Amino acid sequence: xxxxxxxxxxxxxxxxxxxxxxxxxxxxxxxxxxxxxxxxxxxxxxxxxxxxxxxxxxxxxxxxxxxxxxxxxxxxxxxxxxxxxxxxxxxxxxxxxxxxxxxxxxxxxxxxxxxxxxxxxxxxxxxxxxxxxxxxxxxxxxxxxxxxxxxxxxxxxxxxxxxxxxxxxxxxxxxxxxxxxxxxxxxxxxxxxxxxxxxxxxxxxxxxxxxx
Numbered sequence: 108x109x110x111x112x113x114x115x116x117x118x119x120x121x122x123x124x125x126x127x128x129x130x131x132x133x134x135x136x137x138x139x140x141x142x143x144x145x146x147x148x149x150x151x152x153x154x155x156x157x158x159x160x161x162x163x164x165x166x167x168x169x170x171x172x173x174x175x176x177x178x179x180x181x182x183x184x185x186x187x188x189x190x191x192x193x194x195x196x197x198x199x200x201x202x203x204x205x206x207x208x209x210x211x212x213x214x215x216x217x218x219x220x221x222x223x224x225x226x227x228x229x230x231x232x233x234x235x236x237x238x239x240x241x242x243x244x245x246x247x248x249x250x251x252x253x254x255x256x257x258x259x260x261x262x263x264x265x266x267x268x269x270x271x272x273x274x275x276x277x278x279x280x281x282x283x284x285x286x287x288x289x290x291x292x293x294x295x296x297x298x299x300x301x302x303x304x305x306x307x308x309x310x311x312x313x314x315x316x317x318x319x
Contacts, residue, residue, distance in 0.1 A: 135210040142146040144210035152312060162190050169275045170282050175305035196289035197259055198295045207281040212242035212272030215281045228252035233316035239308065244271035246316045248304065263290040267299040269306045269313050282308050
């Protein structure tokens with residue numbers, strides 16, 4: 108759809124919209140030249156069929172956590188600083204946020220790496236580390252040996268996760284989103300791969316993991 112609006116000075120304002128989910132409106136000023144109006148890139152990371160959810164972590168967590176989800180997740184268990192989402196096939200998503208006294212953003216990430224992939228049969232397939240305002244983060248995709256604490260029902264599992272250390276008003280918080288399903292559940296693993304890039308902490312989108 109294109110709307111034309113005449114303006115003084117022989118200029119025209121052209122507003123173009125494209126069909127599709129979450130596409131931004133492109134606005135350009137046409138002065139009569141052949142130069143195409145500037146097109147803003149589509150920065151949406153909300154997959155089709157999902158909506159952005161703000162996780163309710165209670166008053167003890169000042170860090171806003173958001174991510175895209177479809178309607179098949181159940182939020183059965185929640186209390187301050189913790190939210191568990193479950194799926195009928197046993198897949199889970201856990202969201203945590205708590206104050207990390209005596210730590211640094213880097214020590215939070217280092218500890219998470221050691222504790223998540225502690226068994227020799229576990230492996231990191233993709234990962235990225237970066238910085239955000241107030242701290243740093245780590246995103247990861249890996250395989251969990253059945254002995255890992257986060258493995259489902261002592262079965263080899265797939266994990267997609269985002270862990271960060273972020274300061275707010277001088278206090279450091281550990282924030283994490285961990286998505287886990289059994290290794291043979293490829294459809295949910297593919298779903299997690301779409302969901303992880305939508306995770307944001309304190310309104311900051313994180314870079315998804317890259318091959319190690």
